[in-house]
Amino acid sequence: MGDVHTEQAGAEQLARRYRSLVEHMPDAICVHKAGTIVYVNPAMVRLLGARMATDLLGLSITTFVARESVAPMLDRIAQLTAEGAASPPTEMDLVRVDGRTVPVRTVSVLTAWQDDLAYQVVVHDLTAQRAAEASARRAEAHFTTVVSQLEEGVLVVDRAGRIESINPAGRRILGLDETAPLVGRRIDELPATMVDRNGQPLPTTRHPMAHTLATGEAVTQFVFGVDRDDGTQVWLTCNCRLLNPESPESSGVSSFADITAFRESKRQLEYQATHDALTGLANRSLILSQLATALDADDAGTVTTVLFLDLDGFKAINDALGHAIGDLVLQIVAQRLQRALRAEDLVGRLGGDEFLVLLSGHPHPADLPALIDRLRATIGEPIIARGHRLEVSASIGVTELQPQEHRTPEAVLHDADLAMYRDKPADHRDLGLGQQRRSNNTHAS
Known part of the structure; x- marks a missing residue:
């Protein structure tokens, strides 16, 4: 008898512990017998919005099951025929x-x-999870909408260099067909050839994306060109980074902008700043800068001779x-x-x-007079201007640069003048000015 009482006491103690555990579980528990609810824990009471x-x-049990879920539920539990069997x-x-x-x-x-x-029945409330998923979907949809409307191209590439996504602006900038399937293709298979700053x-x-994927380091303001399949060339500046810097398996994302117009505008501004607007020749600033560079170079043979040209009687034509x-x-x-x-x-x-010519290399002394004569003959050919x-x-004045030249660009220009x-x-000289001119290391042609 003692053993029986001991077993009963142990079973009752185990039942109390189980009941205590179920009562405090965060998941809802419901027991139904022959379709009738015979037990619910506090979490189930809260889940269904009951008072007690x-x-x-x-x-x-079907009172609290959505109509479309009743039949599938009954089918599942009908398949549970052995004690301990569980539904998926x-x-x-x-x-x-309250009907919600x-x-x-x-x-x-x-x-x-x-x-x-x-x-x-063990019931897990999915409300928070569904809300989080809905929020994630909204965020993804918002992100997709924003990215699709960007003027900047956005390209996502996996670890193997395969395209995961590209936005419409990216297709447009790279000259890619809007409907061509790109996901899964390698970036080196695109019908566009990348070129460096020198073409x-x-x-x-x-490519900066290769560096980012290999090292995890971000690359910013990388400039390169793209020869598109339609025969045009565009210049881009791009930034590359890992989508998830915390993950070594993260894909990389590249954002890039078309700077072709800006680059051309900058080139034009640089050209205008260094070239004469009327003739397209180098202007005074550029030619003196080039002369200064030649004078400072270790190789003194970069520029060896300077010619100063002035047109005779030009003022009379203007007047x-x-x-x-x-x-x-x-x-x-x-x-x-x-x-x-x-x-x-x-x-x-x-x-x-007034024009200035910088002659490069080491011309033979005998060749210089012939060059001067050729320039005179070329300039002296008749000009037909509006009838x-x-x-x-x-x-033409000539000054030659010496191997150990110590003159400044201004001094060289003055001597050539x-x-x-x-x-x-x-008959074309300004006598007042001529009396002030002096020169060393110069000669007239």
Whole structure:
């Protein structure tokens, strides 16, 4: 008898512990027998919005199951024929006392209950999870909408270099067909060729995305060009980073903007700042800068000779025929000078009718007079300007740079100017100015 009492006491103690555990569980527990609720824990009372457990006991379990979920629930529990059998976790909707629905996940177990079998149902409230999922979907939809409306291209690439997504702006900037399937393709398979700042092909391994995926480091303001499939070229600036810097398996995201117009505008501004607007030649600033660079270079042979050219009688043309004709004459002379010189020589307009030429390399002394004669002949060819037949000539001063040259660009220019003045015909000289000119290391041609 003692053993029997001991076993009963142990079973009662175990039952009390189980009941205490169920009573304090955060998940709702419901037991229904023959379709009638015979037990609910406090969490189930709260889930269904009842005042107390007695409000639910004795009611049909289907009272609190959404209509469309009743039949599938009955089918599931009908398949539980052995004690301890459990249904697979299933999501469904319950109906609260106030009529509102609650999304839940349930598992039903056929278990012993007061010397009989009943269905114990464990119910997990999915309200918070569904809210979080809905919030995530809204955020994703918002993000997708924003990204799709950006003027900036956005490209996501996985660890193997395969495209995961690209927004419409990215397709447009890269010149890709709006309907062409791109997801899953490698970025080096796109019908667009990347080039570096010098226009040379840019290997995929040197693309900033490759660096980001290999090292995890972000890359910003990387400039490169793209030769598109339609034959046009665009210039881009891009930033690359990992989508999730905390994950070593993270994909990379690249945002890029088309700076072609900006780059061209900047190039034009730089050109305008260094070139004469009328003739297109280097202006005074650029040609003196190039001369200064040559004087400072270790290789003194970069520029060896400086020519100063001044048109004779140009003022008379301006005075007699007007500045429009004079400008046309200057443009034609500029074109003739460029044709008569080598590509490595630099010709610029100092202002007015004055031009400066920087000769590169080491010309033979005997070749210089021939070059001067060729320039004179080229400039002296008749010019037809708006019905007027004009002839101009040029006075040319020459100064040669020495291997150990210590003059400043301004001093070289001054010496070449004096040499030009001595070359000018007497009837075109300004005697007052000529009395002030002095020179060393210069000669007239």
